[in-house]
Amino acid sequence: xxxxxxxxIWLGVFIGIMGIVYGIWSKEWGxxxxxxxxxxxxxxxxxxxxxxxxxxGDRPEDRDATMAEGAGRIDTFPGSSIWPFxxxxxxxxxxxxxxxxxxxVVIGLPLVIFAVSGATAESRRGGDASGH
Amino acid sequence: xxxxxxxxxxxxxxDGHDEHHGASGLLNWLTxxxxxxxxMNYTVTSVIMMxxxxxxAMLIRAQLTVPDGGLVxxxxxxxxxxMHGSIMIYLFAGPFAFGGLANYMVPIQIGAPDMAFPRLNxxxxxxxxxxxxxMLLGFFTAGGAANFGWVGYAPLSNSLNAPGAGADxxxxxxxxxxxxxxxxxxxxxxxxxxxxxPGMTMFRMPIFTWNMLVTGILILLAxxxxxxxxxxxxxxxxxxxxxxxxxxxxxxxxxxxxxWFWGHPEVYILALPFFGMVTEIIPVFSKKPLFGYKGMVxxxxxxxxLSTGVWAHHMFTTGVVLLPFFSFMTYLISIxxxxxxxxxxxxxxxxxxxxxxxxxxxIGFLLTFLIGGITGILLASPPLDFFTHDTYFVVAHFHxxxxxxxxxxxxxxxxxxxxxxxxxxxxRLGKIQFWLLFxxxxxxxxxxxxxxxRGMPRRMAVYIIDPTWQNxxxxxxxxxxxxxISMLIFAANALKTMKTPKTAGPNPWDxxxxxxFTTSPPPHHNFYSLPNIKSERPTWxxxxxxxxxxxxxxxxxxxVPGAVKADAQ
Ligand code: HEM
Ligand SMILES: [Cu+2]
Numbered sequence: 001x002x003x004x005x006x007x008x009i010w011l012g013v014f015i016g017i018m019g020i021v022y023g024i025w026s027k028e029w030g031x032x033x034x035x036x037x038x039x040x041x042x043x044x045x046x047x048x049x050x051x052x053x054x055x056x057g058d059r060p061e062d063r064d065a066t067m068a069e070g071a072g073r074i075d076t077f078p079g080s081s082i083w084p085f086x087x088x089x090x091x092x093x094x095x096x097x098x099x100x101x102x103x104x105v106v107i108g109l110p111l112v113i114f115a116v117s118g119a120t121a122e123s124r125r126g127g128d129a130s131g132h
Numbered sequence: 133x134x135x136x137x138x139x140x141x142x143x144x145x146x147d148g149h150d151e152h153h154g155a156s157g158l159l160n161w162l163t164x165x166x167x168x169x170x171x172m173n174y175t176v177t178s179v180i181m182m183x184x185x186x187x188x189a190m191l192i193r194a195q196l197t198v199p200d201g202g203l204v205x206x207x208x209x210x211x212x213x214x215m216h217g218s219i220m221i222y223l224f225a226g227p228f229a230f231g232g233l234a235n236y237m238v239p240i241q242i243g244a245p246d247m248a249f250p251r252l253n254x255x256x257x258x259x260x261x262x263x264x265x266x267m268l269l270g271f272f273t274a275g276g277a278a279n280f281g282w283v284g285y286a287p288l289s290n291s292l293n294a295p296g297a298g299a300d301x302x303x304x305x306x307x308x309x310x311x312x313x314x315x316x317x318x319x320x321x322x323x324x325x326x327x328x329x330p331g332m333t334m335f336r337m338p339i340f341t342w343n344m345l346v347t348g349i350l351i352l353l354a355x356x357x358x359x360x361x362x363x364x365x366x367x368x369x370x371x372x373x374x375x376x377x378x379x380x381x382x383x384x385x386x387x388x389x390x391x392w393f394w395g396h397p398e399v400y401i402l403a404l405p406f407f408g409m410v411t412e413i414i415p416v417f418s419k420k421p422l423f424g425y426k427g428m429v430x431x432x433x434x435x436x437x438l439s440t441g442v443w444a445h446h447m448f449t450t451g452v453v454l455l456p457f458f459s460f461m462t463y464l465i466s467i468x469x470x471x472x473x474x475x476x477x478x479x480x481x482x483x484x485x486x487x488x489x490x491x492x493x494x495i496g497f498l499l500t501f502l503i504g505g506i507t508g509i510l511l512a513s514p515p516l517d518f519f520t521h522d523t524y525f526v527v528a529h530f531h532x533x534x535x536x537x538x539x540x541x542x543x544x545x546x547x548x549x550x551x552x553x554x555x556x557x558x559x560r561l562g563k564i565q566f567w568l569l570f571x572x573x574x575x576x577x578x579x580x581x582x583x584x585x586r587g588m589p590r591r592m593a594v595y596i597i598d599p600t601w602q603n604x605x606x607x608x609x610x611x612x613x614x615x616x617i618s619m620l621i622f623a624a625n626a627l628k629t630m631k632t633p634k635t636a637g638p639n640p641w642d643x644x645x646x647x648x649f650t651t652s653p654p655p656h657h658n659f660y661s662l663p664n665i666k667s668e669r670p671t672w673x674x675x676x677x678x679x680x681x682x683x684x685x686x687x688x689x690x691x692v693p694g695a696v697k698a699d700a701q
Contacts, residue, residue, distance in 0.1 A: 060330035070330035088258025
């Protein structure tokens, strides 16, 4: 995790320095704000990863390791799920409501709520509803 | 469901393992969370978008063969170039790279069973698909599709100048595809940070994966800005705010700042994946390791960092931006980019180069991108930009770049098609397609540069009656049509090979990276077994145990090329 953290922090610091130079030189605050915001977007997660990398040490993927060291459970992967599709359709209707009028919300919003709850419940059960 | 990574030894299941899950085809398709199927969906959808955007380009080029062309009305022409540009940028180039090939290949290249968030990945695709449909719906509304250019500049995009539903559909589509891209960015970064196989350290990742990591980070930095900008645009259009409205105390230039703060990193979000692809392909078909692995990684990161500080080179002529800053930063980017070119050439140098279609397309990518890059450096000089801004010189410049991307896309498709389908595309058709696409591309852009220097403005359906201008335009159109034909050949090739026998086998190219270790196409969750990973070429190491060890840690004497590998399996 060390390299990952360093990458983000380095990017953030670089962009931050650019932001400061740009801000002082141009006095154009829109671009300066975006640069500083971007810098923070790199530095914050970077620091978080750094903190983690200290706590957990090198993982098998951070050093020389044999496959056997990584054997076992990696993660839970849902085999298939209808909720992404439902959520996507819900979001689509919400966006169409922006164009064609609010009645699209009547379909979109319930669909979004339904899909988000469905997906959450599915995660609680440990993913895969279809069984694989 | 709990997944277990198989230990390293050979462990051959029979095929068909991935057949027995799920019900009918359509339901399967709607509910899939498999990154390979989602990646295929993305690839196919985005190629269809490219063909649609290409068809519009054909209309545009046909219109411009005569100065007073009456093929389409002035108003329709505005819609055509807006939608052509928007489809190509928002719906083809990005989604093809980060949603399509990266989605498919990145997990496999790092030895992972899937993306980190499979359901989020599926959601990305649905948002992309619905966003694409939303944008295209504009053509079917009374007022027609969006017509203010793919950049949606204020005040052209406000509710007075673009009152129609087509404009709102454009805004809505970009909000949908924007979230789609952000979710894909999250997925790429999380997958690469957390799901690498043991031994797959950051500096052993394939360069394509590295490039997709940096692309993912750039997406996360850039796209939220665009989405926020679009929400404000919508508010200006409908809720009476005056954020981009000079009359109401707002600032039209703010939109340009926001748009290009996304827009220039976007250029690299589009380009880095293709850089990554050709960096995989060139060494494989030169039978050599990549020259300068760490330099490549460093160059990619540097390009990304610098790309956030150059946005206003698109705004030189507004008169309100800090010219020296943006000009200088833009020049700086050419340093890491030039480094990449040296490494690509170094990777071919002295190798046994095999001119397969994938390799030809990769070389075509380099040459075409080089032309776009060099004219880009010219445009980074404010005096030259003042002279050529909004002329066909600029159109020719960025088409040199984007045509390179199309050529790079073809390189990626020809390289990975056997992995994704188990079948080969026809090499013969591939080579014919290459020469038409590459030659047509050059023929299309070169007259554009010339007519641009003579002052022909972009985004115009008619131009002054001048034989030189018309001749240049006709040549340009011929080039465009040749590219169109090359795409038809590609479509024929893909259809023709759909039913051929699966003869590719796991590793047809003697590849370097993990995707060539598994079956073609890979099984559900990608691997039956994995080799030990000791370098950035695990598959190659496995199949060539006696070859000299390779590592980029040149300072370590036991690792210099020529030394015998310390622990051959
Ligand atoms: C067969 C290949 C292509 C041809 C013949 C072509 C042709 C053209 C022409 C003639 C214009 C200028 C229209 C005008 O300003 O009046 C244009 C604009 C544009 N094209 Fe292409 N193009 C092709 C491929 C692409 C690709 C692959 C991309 C991106 C990935 C792309 C992105 C754009 C963009 C962003 C614009 C600017 C639209 C605007 O002014 O708002 N084009 N194209
Ligand atoms: Cu730019």
